[in-house]
Amino acid sequence: MWAWFHKLSSPKYYYEWAGKWLPWLAGITVILMVVGLYWGLVVAPTDYQQGESYRIIYIHVPSAWMSMFVYVVMAVAGFVALVWKTKISEIVVSECAVIGAMFTALALITGMLWGKPTWGTYWTWDARLTSELILLFLYFGVIALYSSIEDKRVAAKAASMLAVVGVVNIPIIHFSVTWWNSLHQPNMDIISENPSMDPSMLWPLLVMATAFKIYFVWLLFIRIRNEIISRERTTNWVRKLIAES
Amino acid sequence: MLSALITIIRRDLLVAFRRRSELVNPILFYVIVITLFPLGVSPDHEFLSKLAPGVVWVAALLAALISMESIFRQDFDDGSVEQLFLSQHPPTLLILGKVIAHWLITGLPMLVIVPLMALLLYIPEQAIPTLFLTVLIGTPILSLIGAIGVALTAGLRGGGVLLGLLVLPLYIPVLIFASAAVSTAIEGLPSSGHLAMLGSGLILALILAPLAISASLKISMN
Amino acid sequence: MRTEEVSVLRAHDLKCVKGSTELFSNIHFQIESGEALVVEGSNGSGKTSLLRILCGFNYPAEGEISWCGKTIDGHEDYQQQISYIGHASGVKLDLTVLENLVFAQRLVGSDRDETEIKDIIRSVGLFKQRNVLTRKLSAGQKRRVALARLQLEERKLWVLDEPLTALDKEFVTDFENVLKKHLEDDGMLVVTTHRELLLPDSLTKKINLSA
Amino acid sequence: MDGKWMFVWGSYGVAFVAMVFSVVFASRRKKKLAREIEESLEE
Incomplete structure (x- = not known):
């Protein structure tokens, strides 16, 4: 097991290994997305309180989950990069930052589009939206730091450090924002997602959430492979690879 | 151990006092930002005192941010950063000393001036002790977190703006708890809960931040 | 040592x-x-x-x-x-020659009295300038402060x-x-x-x- | 049709565009990189 991890941290091996997975990941993502979309948009019943607009949660909730999940992945990779100095985990940090920022932005946009028909306004300072907004800032910080340092290995280490600091802070930020929110808008939480969802509505959500997760891995693998080629462009194996294709 | 801490604090204070002109800049900035709010929003007595806790603290965040850069800037230029890691004493201890010195230069003047700012913003007298306490507990947290950001961005062009992007989101919990403490004090309610929250934040920052700063400096030295 | x-x-x-x-x-x-x-x-x-x-x-x-x-x-x-002197010599420009060395040796952990430090300053030819801010010294003189630090630190x-x-x-x-x-x-x-x-x-x- | 569907289509549209284009851009970057390296090899 340990030996396998060690092998995986070599860029060449990782490149080939991830390459084998790509078609499978693509296939599973597409199938799950199609199933989830059909189920969520057509099969699932209309919500008696919110009407059709509740269907936005099938992308809003998975995006929001992913926005946090990706941050944790990024921070764990950052920690590994700082302690064991493996090249692949450094790349994972910078690529996760971009993908995570996308999911966070999606969660915000879909959240706002859900808010208009539900609350009558695009933006409210509710705890969830505010936390997502701050999370987006944290992602932007990592991306900005990474792109302003020229030496990409140093940049990746700095970004890793920031990701680790961020992940320690996120629970504190989330707690403070929730607390702040309860202070100012005590009645806002009633119309958030129902904790006891009907199974006919819950299943499509779980399918979509899985689809998003697989999609993330797929996109991450593609981006990591690109970054490996870019960084290792002077090595023999990359040259051979390019010459052969 | 303690003597090393005191040595580095004394050294940094001495250096700072040799450049006295730069010493007052952050505090002037702080005062000016606070003055802008009544001008930009409204000088109405009731309205201002409602806005005041937020204004005092947003201004404190910004002032802490712009004063932060000086903590390691010179050390990177003159090669003292390397020497921190070759010392007989643990780098984290010396770094803690540097943060303390920096807080004495930037946070302490804020502490002195904040009751005056409270008068400008019509914060009732009963809330001033709480305000004072939030600044006393809150600004060291700002220094500790800010120093991580500076350690990561030192030696970069345009580091100042970048620093804001990295550090301001991390300042949010301090802003929330500190201004809420002042607000409750204005309403005449006890604010010890909020202050305890800030206090535990300070303890956490004191333990973790020096480690993060030290690791960040090592990365930036590359 | x-x-x-x-x-x-x-x-x-x-x-x-x-x-x-x-x-x-x-x-x-x-x-x-x-x-x-x-x-x-x-x-x-x-x-x-x-x-x-x-x-x-x-x-x-x-x-x-x-x-x-x-x-x-x-x-x-x-x-x-280790004693290290890089391109930037680790000398604080806003401290005097003497102050620089006193602080440096304390951070290193060696404990010499001031006469010994002054002897070393004399040996690098900066005795007259010992109370001058390092900022005001020439490039060569600044370098000498760093070299004095070397002798002070007694590292291997x-x-x-x-x-x-x-x-x-x-x-x-x-x-x-x-x-x-x-x-x-x-x-x-x-x-x-x-x-x-x-x-x-x-x-x-x-x-x-x-x- | 319920007017609320507009918001549903809007958010699904945004998500679709973002996610599909992320993959497309990533694939195009790979081709660009390959071309760059090929050019540097020919020199």
Whole structure:
């Protein structure tokens, strides 16, 4: 097991290994997305309180989950990069930052589009939206730091450090924002997602959430492979690879 | 151990006092930002005192941010950063000393001036002790977190703006708890809960931040 | 502070990469107590990088450095054997010469009284300027403050990056004597320089990064 | 049709565009990189 991890941290091996997975990941993502979309948009019943607009949660909730999940992945990779100095985990940090920022932005946009028909306004300072907004800032910080340092290995280490600091802070930020929110808008939480969802509505959500997760891995693998080629462009194996294709 | 801490604090204070002109800049900035709010929003007595806790603290965040850069800037230029890691004493201890010195230069003047700012913003007298306490507990947290950001961005062009992007989101919990403490004090309610929250934040920052700063400096030295 | 045992600094198969360019690779060397290593090479060949790797500030892309048989990675005592003078000499411009040295020695942990420090200041020819802000000194004089710090710290391994920059000829001779004395006392030295530095041949190893 | 569907289509549209284009851009970057390296090899 340990030996396998060690092998995986070599860029060449990782490149080939991830390459084998790509078609499978693509296939599973597409199938799950199609199933989830059909189920969520057509099969699932209309919500008696919110009407059709509740269907936005099938992308809003998975995006929001992913926005946090990706941050944790990024921070764990950052920690590994700082302690064991493996090249692949450094790349994972910078690529996760971009993908995570996308999911966070999606969660915000879909959240706002859900808010208009539900609350009558695009933006409210509710705890969830505010936390997502701050999370987006944290992602932007990592991306900005990474792109302003020229030496990409140093940049990746700095970004890793920031990701680790961020992940320690996120629970504190989330707690403070929730607390702040309860202070100012005590009645806002009633119309958030129902904790006891009907199974006919819950299943499509779980399918979509899985689809998003697989999609993330797929996109991450593609981006990591690109970054490996870019960084290792002077090595023999990359040259051979390019010459052969 | 303690003597090393005191040595580095004394050294940094001495250096700072040799450049006295730069010493007052952050505090002037702080005062000016606070003055802008009544001008930009409204000088109405009731309205201002409602806005005041937020204004005092947003201004404190910004002032802490712009004063932060000086903590390691010179050390990177003159090669003292390397020497921190070759010392007989643990780098984290010396770094803690540097943060303390920096807080004495930037946070302490804020502490002195904040009751005056409270008068400008019509914060009732009963809330001033709480305000004072939030600044006393809150600004060291700002220094500790800010120093991580500076350690990561030192030696970069345009580091100042970048620093804001990295550090301001991390300042949010301090802003929330500190201004809420002042607000409750204005309403005449006890604010010890909020202050305890800030206090535990300070303890956490004191333990973790020096480690993060030290690791960040090592990365930036590359 | 100095021990009788022989210390060994050993570098094995070092490689350094900056960005996407490789600065050097396949660097091997070993020095023991009382020996010096002179690092040569053209501009941009990675001399400074090598010294910083030796001090543990940077990590080599490949290879390993060991001190007395133990790898320096996570070996904290090792950094406490080093005195380092880089391009920036670690001198605070807003402190006087004397203050700089007093603070430096306290941070290092050695405890000399002020007369000893003054003796060292005299030996680098800055006694008259001891209470002058370092900012007001010339480039060569600033460099001398750093060299005075070297003698004050009493560390075993001296890592010096272009120590002779801006120094005048007479002082270079003095400084060579300081280095020789350091080697005689079983010290070790790693140095880069563009100017000729006279050190006993039998104790000096050379390595050229451009080769 | 319920007016609320507009918001549903809007958010699904945004998500679709973002996610599909992320993959497309990543694949195009790979081709660009390959071309760059090929050119540097020919030199």
